[in-house]
Amino acid sequence: MLSRGRSCGCAFLLAxxxxxxxxxEDMPAPGRGARGNVRAFLGLGxxxxxxxxxxxxxxxxxxxxFCHGERARGASGPNLVRSQVVLDDEKGxxxxxxxxxxxxxxxxxxxxxxxxxxxxxxxxxxxxxVELVANRGSYKRLNIVTGNAQAGEAYFxxxxxCSACHSVAGDLAHIGGKFQPDQLQNQFVWPGGRGFGGGxxxxxxxxxxxxxxxxxxxxxxxxxxxxxxxxxxxxxxDYHSWPREAVRVQIEDRLAAxxxxxxxxxxxxxxxxxxxxxxxx
Amino acid sequence: xxxxxxxxxxxxxxxxxxxxxxxxxxxxLLKPPADSWPTYxxxxxxxxFSPLTQINSSNVxxxxxxxxxxxxxxxxxxxxxxxxxxxxxxxxxxxxYFTIPDHTWAVxxxxxxxxxxxxxxxxxxxxxxxxxxxxxxxxxxxxxxxxWFVSLNAKDGRERWRKKIADExxxxxxxxAPLVVKNHVLVGVGGDAMDVQGFLESRDPETGxxxxxxxxxxxxxxxxxxTWPDPDAMAHGGGMTWLPGTYDPELDLIYWGTGNxxxxxxxxxxxxxxxxxxxxxxxxxxxxxxxxxHQPSPHDTHDWDNVETPILIDGLYHGQPxxxxxxxxxNGIYTLLDRTDGRSxxxxxxxxxxxxxxxxxxxxxxPDPAKQPTxxxxxxNTPGGGATNWPPPSFxxxxxxxxxxxxxxxxxxxxxxxxxxPQGYGGGGGTGFSEPVLLALDYQTGGEKWKHVYxxxxxxxxxxxxxxxxxKLLFTGDPSGNLVAYDPATGxxxxxxxxxxxxxxxxxxxxxxxxxxxxxxxGDTLFAFKLVERPQ
Numbered sequence: 001m002l003s004r005g006r007s008c009g010c011a012f013l014l015a016x017x018x019x020x021x022x023x024x025e026d027m028p029a030p031g032r033g034a035r036g037n038v039r040a041f042l043g044l045g046x047x048x049x050x051x052x053x054x055x056x057x058x059x060x061x062x063x064x065x066f067c068h069g070e071r072a073r074g075a076s077g078p079n080l081v082r083s084q085v086v087l088d089d090e091k092g093x094x095x096x097x098x099x100x101x102x103x104x105x106x107x108x109x110x111x112x113x114x115x116x117x118x119x120x121x122x123x124x125x126x127x128x129x130v131e132l133v134a135n136r137g138s139y140k141r142l143n144i145v146t147g148n149a150q151a152g153e154a155y156f157x158x159x160x161x162c163s164a165c166h167s168v169a170g171d172l173a174h175i176g177g178k179f180q181p182d183q184l185q186n187q188f189v190w191p192g193g194r195g196f197g198g199g200x201x202x203x204x205x206x207x208x209x210x211x212x213x214x215x216x217x218x219x220x221x222x223x224x225x226x227x228x229x230x231x232x233x234x235x236x237x238d239y240h241s242w243p244r245e246a247v248r249v250q251i252e253d254r255l256a257a258x259x260x261x262x263x264x265x266x267x268x269x270x271x272x273x274x275x276x277x278x279x280x281x
Numbered sequence: 282x283x284x285x286x287x288x289x290x291x292x293x294x295x296x297x298x299x300x301x302x303x304x305x306x307x308x309x310l311l312k313p314p315a316d317s318w319p320t321y322x323x324x325x326x327x328x329x330f331s332p333l334t335q336i337n338s339s340n341v342x343x344x345x346x347x348x349x350x351x352x353x354x355x356x357x358x359x360x361x362x363x364x365x366x367x368x369x370x371x372x373x374x375x376x377x378y379f380t381i382p383d384h385t386w387a388v389x390x391x392x393x394x395x396x397x398x399x400x401x402x403x404x405x406x407x408x409x410x411x412x413x414x415x416x417x418x419x420x421x422x423x424x425x426x427x428x429w430f431v432s433l434n435a436k437d438g439r440e441r442w443r444k445k446i447a448d449e450x451x452x453x454x455x456x457x458a459p460l461v462v463k464n465h466v467l468v469g470v471g472g473d474a475m476d477v478q479g480f481l482e483s484r485d486p487e488t489g490x491x492x493x494x495x496x497x498x499x500x501x502x503x504x505x506x507x508t509w510p511d512p513d514a515m516a517h518g519g520g521m522t523w524l525p526g527t528y529d530p531e532l533d534l535i536y537w538g539t540g541n542x543x544x545x546x547x548x549x550x551x552x553x554x555x556x557x558x559x560x561x562x563x564x565x566x567x568x569x570x571x572x573x574x575h576q577p578s579p580h581d582t583h584d585w586d587n588v589e590t591p592i593l594i595d596g597l598y599h600g601q602p603x604x605x606x607x608x609x610x611x612n613g614i615y616t617l618l619d620r621t622d623g624r625s626x627x628x629x630x631x632x633x634x635x636x637x638x639x640x641x642x643x644x645x646x647x648p649d650p651a652k653q654p655t656x657x658x659x660x661x662n663t664p665g666g667g668a669t670n671w672p673p674p675s676f677x678x679x680x681x682x683x684x685x686x687x688x689x690x691x692x693x694x695x696x697x698x699x700x701x702x703p704q705g706y707g708g709g710g711g712t713g714f715s716e717p718v719l720l721a722l723d724y725q726t727g728g729e730k731w732k733h734v735y736x737x738x739x740x741x742x743x744x745x746x747x748x749x750x751x752x753k754l755l756f757t758g759d760p761s762g763n764l765v766a767y768d769p770a771t772g773x774x775x776x777x778x779x780x781x782x783x784x785x786x787x788x789x790x791x792x793x794x795x796x797x798x799x800x801x802x803x804g805d806t807l808f809a810f811k812l813v814e815r816p817q
Contacts, residue, residue, distance in 0.1 A: 041407060043408075043427075043454070082476055082517060133705035139706065185658060196712065225736050226735075226737055226763060227759065228777055262662075270658060271657050
């Protein structure tokens with residue numbers, strides 16, 4: 001028998017705001033053995049040379065952007081981010097030849113004045129554009145603070161019910177100065193713990209009470225529970241486990257209010273609340 | 282003495298029979314799997330329902346480990362770590378054939394002894410998983426992460442030939458199990474990062490050459506082009522074909538699910554329904570010409586690949602016998618179609634659904650523009666990664682229930698590329714909230730017959746598949762590293778075994794020398810179970 005207690009969410013749990021990455025499956029989570037090397041997982045080869053790419057940008061913009069578009073995404077000339085020549089190139093050997101000699105049959109002029117180093121820099125700029133698209137581990141959130149802070153404050157103290165457990169003068173004091181806005185938003189929508197975060201990262205310890213057939217109860221932190229067994233570590237640090245059919249298990253559910261909000265939030269509620277929390281510098 | 286000699290002769294005969302060749306009789310592909318498991322789903326229907334009854338609900342309590350095989354010889358895989366077996370082994374003539382990315386093994390299905398191992402050195406591609414092999418006569422087929430189509434001799438694992446399917450430098454990667462249909466080997470591709478075009482190819486089983494190719498997105502002027510803004514968007518529109526489909530020999534149609542469109546989360550550069558991405562398509566087996574399509578996730582912007590197994594059901598629909606196709610998709614939609622013409626019978630959300638405004642006249646969801654990914658985050662009542670994913674579902678014709686491991690919950694999706702011409706993923710999901718469940722759906726309505734809520738969280742996007750049997754059993758894994766047998770009619774738990782890590786493939790079963798085995802993978806280990814004492 002499993003029941004959830006209903007106590008107040010007293011701590012503002014600071015889960016790491018991991019950008020979840022989908023596709024066929026997730027990319028590996030960082031930091032577990034050989035897992036976590038996103039570029040290796042994606043098979044992207046050697047990383048681009050960032051310094052050369054920065055120099056290359058200064059060459060690309062005045063010379064190439066007119067035809068190949070902003071960030072090489074294509075205009076009258078082809079998109080170079082999805083270009084076979086660029087994707088096959090390693091260190092400028094293929095890209096450099098095309099730039100130096102041009103493609104007269106397709107209307108691309110030659111650029112014979114570029115030095116070998118400049119051709120390398122241009123190639124690395126293009127490889128960086130590929131990197132920023134292909135390596136989804138490198139994506140950055142844009143400005144997510146679009147909400148109305150006043151409406152967020154009203155929600156905090158009213159419909160959201162946040163002020164029942166949290167205080168902007170107490171546990172949330174200066175919270176807006178401690179975190180980036182997207183981290184803040186993630187932390188109140190997905191505060192961590194059971195079910196939150198899709199099993200990523202360390203979930204905070206959950207308090208559990210196990211009642212034995214004798215009526216005696218043991219309290220501790222939950223280690224593991226399935227349909228067959230439950231195991232805990234008690235306050236003295238001792239490990240215990242029982243078959244589920246022999247005991248009653250009660251897990252303290254401090255985040256019930258956060259979970260219930262998921263069914264109630266409008267997108268505007270979330271954005272307004274974020275805009276408000278960001279002001280708590 | 283005489284009896285002893287006879288025993289030796291009988292034993293020699295049995296051994297000779299077992300060693301008479303690895304050849305797969307093509308007729309084995311046309312019947313429900315019993316003394317073999319000759320294709321990814323066991324048979325062409327995708328039901329993953331076995332007629333075997335030796336292991337059944339009255340004796341499953343004495344089901345015990347027969348052997349296990351642990352991968353010890355490949356080390357950590359690039360960017361992934363410990364090997365994870367996601368393939369469903371083929372079982373043909375007493376030999377199991379299974380894969381992980383870059384590797385194939387043949388193992389004795391009775392003892393777990395390794396017969397041979399084939400290793401591949403990739404030059405790129407994702408090692409996210411490999412779903413297994415196809416077999417034709419004496420030949421095996423598998424796909425490498427860098428999209429080589431490789432044929433091996435089943436006898437010794439020697440390579441016959443290799444053919445290039447797609448370019449890993451364009452960020453294609455291959456994970457699919459090839460599907461053999463008549464003299465066609467059907468191979469699909471994956472690849473989301475660089476906005477490439479999805480396709481399905483039929484290859485010659487003897488030479489590996491292309492017989493036909495079907496592109497997921499149309500070219501200029503072709504039907505479907507009206508659902509894209511311009512030829513460039515179509516050419517870079519995605520729609521990968523990374524899970525094996527199913528096949529109806531009577532209609533001679535293959536059924537395939539297609540992946541999400543590209544750019545993945547950023548739909549502003551591809552306004553329209555984006556056919557034939559995120560669809561179920563019926564193709565003529567000999568030509569690849571499309572017979573019909575149905576699109577469960579029009580203009581997808583949530584990475585909801587619609588590749589999940591399209592299961593073929595022959596049964597009653599409102600009292601009339603009908604040839605149907607059922608799918609539980611990553612977007613949380615259960616679809617039931619008439620598979621002769623693709624006509625919609627049921628469209629019903631089994632998880633979530635606030636991302637759609639309704640259902641159109643063809644039974645296709647109408648996405649709500651307000652619930653597409655936004656720069657500041659848009660909340661959907663479907664967990665990040667979707668309601669389910671590739672792990673195989675099952676249909677039990679005796680209970681009439683469609684079983685799927687799913688996740689209920691919420692996700693926030695963000696747009697990170699707001700350029701009018703976005704590229705790649707262009708966005709992503711937040712961490713999300715999800716609770717894993719095992720659902721039993723009435724195939725005629727999509728309604729929930731029973732639900733098992735797993736007490737611990739932790740389904741990512743790879744989780745256990747499902748097997749049902751005429752022994753009135755449903756086998757699947759839980760998130761906590763147990764293989765569990767349920768009563769498929771009620772969801773009552775009957776048996777379990779702790780595999781230690783979460784079951785990582787779809788369980789399968791076969792009868793070998795009179796003994797029924799259940800085989801399942803958990804991480805780097807294949808486990809085989811049989812009854813402690815064979816019933817008399």
